Amino acid sequence: MQKITPCLWFDGKAEEAMNFYTSIFKNSKKGNITHYGEVGPGPAGSVMSVTFQLDGQEFIALNGGPQFTFTPAVSLFVNCETQEEVDELWEKLSEGGEKLHCGWLTDKFGVSWQIIPSALGEMLQDRSVEKSQRVMQAMLQMDKIDIQKLKHAYEQ
Numbered sequence: 001m002q003k004i005t006p007c008l009w010f011d012g013k014a015e016e017a018m019n020f021y022t023s024i025f026k027n028s029k030k031g032n033i034t035h036y037g038e039v040g041p042g043p044a045g046s047v048m049s050v051t052f053q054l055d056g057q058e059f060i061a062l063n064g065g066p067q068f069t070f071t072p073a074v075s076l077f078v079n080c081e082t083q084e085e086v087d088e089l090w091e092k093l094s095e096g097g098e099k100l101h102c103g104w105l106t107d108k109f110g111v112s113w114q115i116i117p118s119a120l121g122e123m124l125q126d127r128s129v130e131k132s133q134r135v136m137q138a139m140l141q142m143d144k145i146d147i148q149k150l151k152h153a154y155e156q
Contacts, residue, residue, distance in 0.1 A: 006076075007060040009068050010109065014061035017109050018050045024092045025054040041065070075104065075112035082117075083147045089115050090144045103145045117147050123154045 010017055015033060022028040031051030036042035042063060049062045080086045090099070093115070096108030103116045123135040131154050138153035139145065 002058050005058045005060055007062055008070075008111065009062050009064045011066045011069075012046075012063050013109060014050050014063045015047045017061050017111075018052045020108075021054055021059075022052055024089065027053075027055045029053050031058075070106075070110040070112065072104070072106070072112040075114050077114045077116060080115060080117045086115055086117055086145055086147070089113075099143055101143055102139060103142070115145065117145055117150075119147050120145060120150060123150055126154070 008014075008017070018030055022030055029052065031053065033050050034048045036044055036046050036048045038044050042048055042065075047063055049060055051058065051060050053059070078089055080089065090105065093107050093113050094105040097110075098106045100106065103114050103120075105113050105115065107113060120135070120139060124132050126132045126135075134153040134156055135150050138149055142149070
């Protein structure tokens with residue numbers, strides 16, 4: 001197990017979330033499923049927690065109840081190499097959720113994701129302040145990030 005593992009708190013949908021996420025990301029796998037016993041706090045036999053990997057990153061999902069919900073204050077940042085990868089993840093993860101601004105979306109479980117091409121970071125870190133500012137301005141106009149539009153702004 002990796003030293004630091006994100007634990008996501010769900011209200012009865014940890015196993016469903018694991019199945020959804022592992023169906024989307026390549027190099028992913030389902031792990032262990034732990035059930036509540038007679039002591040609770042969940043109903044005996046119900047799923048307490050699951051473990052899974054998304055592209056090699058380990059996660060734990062806990063069915064902890066309705067006390068806590070997700071917030072955009074914590075998001076999962078996905079570094080994408082191609083526009084095809086951006087497009088695919090954007091559509092699949094936002095299904096049943098909400099497409100937001102600047103590469104952000106919320107999935108059907110309320111988890112916030114940033115679907116960002118690596119090219120964006122490279123252009124924003126350019127030594128030319130003018131180029132990086134044009135890219136930032138272009139990005140601020142987008143919901144799903146479009147690499148070609150970023151490159152156009154960069155090369156103006």
